[in-house]
Amino acid sequence: MSNSKKKSEALRYHQYPTPGKIQVVPTKKHSTQRDLSLAYSPGVAEPCLEIEKNPDDAYKYTSKGNLVAVISNGTAVLGLGDIGALAGKPVMEGKGLLFKIFADIDVFDIEVDTKDVEKFIETVKNIAPTFGGINLEDIKAPEAFEIERRLKEELDIPVMHDDQHGTAIISAAALKNAIEITGKNISEVKIVVNGAGAAAISCTRLYLALGVKRENVVMCDSKGVIRKDIENLNVQKAEFATDRDVYTLEEAMVEADVFIGLSVGNVVTPKMLITMGNEPIVFAMANPTPEIDYNLAVKTRKDIIMATGRSDHPNQVNNVLGFPFIFRGALDVRATGINEKMKMAAVHALANLAKESVPEQVNITYGETSIQFGKNYIIPKPFDHRLITEVPPAVAKAAMESGLAKNPITDWDAYKENLAERLGAGSKLMRMLMTRAKSDPKTIVFAEADHLDVLKAAQIIHEEGVGKPILLGDKAIINELMEEINFDADLPIIDPLSREEKERRNKFAQVYWKKRQRNGITLLAAQRLMRERNYFAAMMVNEGEADSLVTGYSRSYPATVKPMIELIGKQSGVQKIAATNIMLTKRGPMFFSDTAININPTAKELANITYMTSVAIKMFGFEPNIAMLSFSNFGSSKSPMVEKVAEATKLLHARFPNLTVDGEIQADFALNSALLKEKFPFSKLTDKKVNGLIFPSLESANIGYKLMKEFNDVESIGPIIMGLKKPVHIIQLGASVDEIVNIACVAIVHAQEKAKIK
Known part of the structure; x- marks a missing residue:
């Protein structure tokens, strides 16, 4: 950009x-x-x-x-x-x-x-x-x-200057773990700190509290090593002045175990790294340009443990790991201050969290198979949902032990539960989804790229590094629009109607004809259909020329779905595809199904929709807890619609006994756990946080999600198609740029999942 x-x-x-x-x-x-x-x-x-x-x-x-x-x-x-x-x-x-x-x-x-x-x-x-x-x-x-x-x-x-203490707390946790990995003794490591501002001073003080010896620290400012023989040092610099016979950063780095950078970019050279001790620990935290480039550093020293302030490299020292949770703990016990014991409690909580088994949701977010404690993971990830339940309690306990808490906590289990409930994961889902998509960007066809909003969405996907757009549509219009929005990128632009695409159209037509020739499709008809962008785009995905597809901006949903079913086909075992919408609510992401495809599903179809929804919930890193909605609670009313939902629930209990699903149940009981436990304690949903709602008909699901979206200002992602062989996703007619970006991220993540199965 x-x-x-x-x-x-x-x-x-x-x-x-x-x-x-x-x-x-x-x-x-x-x-x-x-x-x-x-x-x-x-x-x-x-x-x-x-x-x-x-x-x-x-x-x-x-x-x-x-x-x-x-x-x-x-x-x-x-x-x-x-x-x-x-x-x-x-x-x-x-x-x-x-x-x-x-x-x-x-x-x-x-x-x-x-x-x-x-x-x-x-x-x-x-x-x-x-x-x-x-x-x-x-x-x-x-x-x-x-x-x-x-x-x-x-x-x-509580009073805290985050520029000082935030970086100090996060980097101290990372340093503690990095030293542990090297097997060195913290009291013996030699540290070079480049920078002498508020953050550098505070960091170094906290490292001393962690066990580093003052005589093993050399601090540098822009003029070189801060020495005791320099006149007119301020009080803070004088605190870390040395009498060692070193004068420059280059000299200070010789045989050093640790480099802490809180200065400016590119001041550390490969030569300096080479002179450091074995298994050097380098925290190059200048932003946006580190003191030494990450890739250059790890290429220079294979044994390095490296951290930066950047999100695109391992071990990001990010203040957001600290200040929100430190204040949360301090506020919750009405602490009269934030002292060293509370800060150190945060250090140990962060360090210990990095050593624990990482939840699958975090692995999924960062596109990893298994994040494990080691050189590339010495500090928790910013989107680790456990931070809010681990750091605040540690800070709160330290405040209580220090005599600073005016409102001590007595029930720690209840407190942790309250912390977990404070933030529904819905507010974080899109950030997590984009992070996950960036980890392995896939090609994505935007079938209507000659519409301004679609092109704007493709621009965001490209510039954020989330995916690799392929633009379908009228080339002249697309180029004109790209110039209008200053979208300067060398991306594939394909016009299915152009002469250049004749050969590919014919190839696609042959494939489609062979697949559908016994369903009344002639070769001529197939050739004609390949001139339509949705058929052409679907064939690109079907033939492996693209990983995923987003379409539907300018056409009705049924008209857009038809070619996808004909060309892409359904997954093995799927009789009918379905659609779910993710509602980003305050209580967390809620999956509503079926919002777009099946008008009045049978009990068996409803059970299949539920199972596909559970798979989708798991794909996003959540454990499914699904309610089968009705106007009845467990037989309280009788009607064909109620019986259909009850029968679907029985089928699910028989086929998938380990799946947490129950019904038929009214929406308020499904969402109010206290009410459910009081009236229906036998339910499989008791003491569970419901995150999936299955509606008995398309009418109820579509009305429900759209009412919620408009009345409560709840963001919706979808409809997300479930049950197709390939990652094809259809937006609603006239969707906003944000909605197109969201569904594109889903399509890319879906493509990542499909690639794992191959």
Whole structure:
């Protein structure tokens, strides 16, 4: 992607459909006059008076306990430097977004327009009663040290400067594991730290707490090794000044065991790596360009353990592994601060998590067969759903043991369950899906690429490295549209009607004719059909010229499905194909079936739809818990529709006794576990989180998912076709760009799964 394209894309993202990235959403009913009288005057007076008598009641009656301030003066913004408080606001909003999506913590971003330390501290202290915690962000050193020190001393809520401690905690966990892999003694390893800013100082302090000896550390800044004989060192640099006879980074690297880079790109050479000790540990964390390129480093030293700040290489040191979960734990026990013991608890929790067996969902997300603790996996992956149930409890326990917890946790099992429920996996599914697709991009045909929205989706798939688009349609129109949207890429463009494609059309026609000649298709008819892009595109996939296909933007669903069934064919054992939609809800992804194909399935067909849905759920890395929906609960009503669902359930119980499926059941009982357990404790769904809903008819499924999509602003992926031999997916007529991108990701992941079976 060109720089101008990246710039315009970033600006559009932040401007539309609503400027910015975060908003305030009411948490209480507000539709009636009574609601408003409780929310504001006169009802609001009651909690005000209670808080006046007991300030701790603010945690009971307001959002204080789940609200963090992300505060900056914009003096050290994300490698952009001192750009000012207002210019740094998009970064602070972004930090707020990460707090919410990873740990369900609400954020107000606060930009303080002063470089004066005293004024900044005074401002933060004055607004602190609003918040349950303070996340300091992008404040330059050395002022950042003083600001954090004072605020931690003078406030009774958690305060943390993430630029310092976030990187320190994540890299310390990685370092602990890397040293363990080498078999070296942490008290003996020699460390070179390149960089002397807030992050470097904080990292090194935490490494000392982990067991590194101060005399084994050499720190460098842009001028070279920080030595004791240098005059006018600030307090922080003086803390790590050395009297060893080394003056340059190159000299310091000789026989070093560990290199920690928190500086600028490309300052480490292969020659420096060669001079390091055996099994060198190199954390090149400058972003976006590491101190040494990952591929160059691993080529230079086969025995290296390498980490960077980048997501496209193993061992990403990413602050998102830390700050959301550290604050989550601190807030949940109403800690009065974040101390060294709490930070170290996070270090050990992260380090230990990397040694545990990795869930299949994480393997699937990152396109791995089996992620295992070792040189290429010394720190958990950012999309590991276990982070929220492992790190916050460790931090909370440390706060309690330190005497900082005002609201101690007594039931840890219930607490972990609550943490798991805080974030439905639906909010993460598309990020995980795109990560998985990127791990092994497949070719994907966009059969209607001469439509602007389809081409825009293909552009995103290409530029994000998710897949390899093949563009079908009128070449002149496609080229014109590509120029219009600044889509500069050398991709295959195929016009099925063009003279250049005559030979391929005839080849496809012969294959199709031989397959369908006993179904009334003549060779002439087959040749005519190959001029239609959906038939042509389907043959490309069928003949192995493409891995997957997305179509349907400009044609009705039934008309688009027909050639796919005729050409691609059904999987062995599948009588009828079906479709499921993934609804990305707050409770997690919900699979709705059948939303597009079978109008009124029989009991046997309904059972087959359910089984195919269970396979789809597993493909996305989830364990299926499926409810067979009806207007009846386990025989409470009698009708042919109810009996059909009940019969389908019996068939499933007989054929797949290990599949968690039950019915017939009403939707509210299926989704309300407490209600289900109270009334129908015998159900196989009791104490299970339902993630699949099977509707008795196309009418109910289609209406249900579309109502949910529009009323609740729930994102939908699909319909996803189930039961075809090849990865072919059909979007709804006039689908949005995002919907096309989503289904394209599904098609690519589906192609990856098909490739494994071959």
